[in-house]
Amino acid sequence: MADKKQKRKTFAEQKxxxxxxxxxxxxxxxxxxxxxxxxxEREGLRSDAEVALFLLDR
Structure with missing residues (x-):
């Protein structure tokens, strides 16, 4: 049986x-x-996701 090797992705490919x-x-x-x-900043939100939820919940 042939040995199958998985090629590792380079850093550039991963990115x-x-x-x-x-x-x-x-x-x-x-x-x-x-x-x-x-x-x-004004609302003390830590992430963009928090800003989005803040605006959606208004």
């Missing part, structure tokens, strides 16, 4: 796969970015 997965959840907010950051 590319990670970036592709991550890009599926990205939202571009353009000129609203400054307001987003200000709201995040």
């Amino acid at each position: 590319k796969a990670y970036d592709k997965t991550r890009s599926r959840t990205r939202v571009t907010i353009g000129s609203a970015f400054q307001r987003w950051k200000e709201l995040k």
